[in-house]
Amino acid sequence: MNNALRQTGWIGAEITAETWRPVLADQLQRLNWDRVVDDVRPLLDxxxxxxxxxxxxVLQxxxxxxSRT
Structure with missing residues (x-):
């Protein structure tokens, strides 16, 4: 994943099993959520x-x- 991120211009810290959730949450909060919904709409049943x-x-x-048991 880190190689793919670097190839797309990612300049943040390396993503690990411990850090991916907060990094993703931060990125999600930067998006225009109305556009996200519009982009996803055609893919839904x-x-x-x-x-x-x-x-x-989504943040939740x-x-x-x-927890998985």
């Missing part, structure tokens, strides 16, 4: 609830993963 696709919901999933 008919009847998908776009109201669930919010920055807050990224920053508070469920």
């Amino acid at each position: 008919v009847g998908a609830d776009l109201a669930l696709l919010t920055l807050e919901n 999933v990224v920053t508070h993963p469920r």
Whole structure:
């Protein structure tokens, strides 16, 4: 992943298993969320609830993963 990031101009710190979640959360907060929803809309099944696709919901999933047992 770090090689791919560098190839696209990433100048941040190397991403590790411990740092990817906060880095992703930071990047998500920089996006225009209306554009994100518009970009994703054609990929969703008919009847998908776009109201669930919010920055807050995505950040919740990224920053508070469920424990796997």
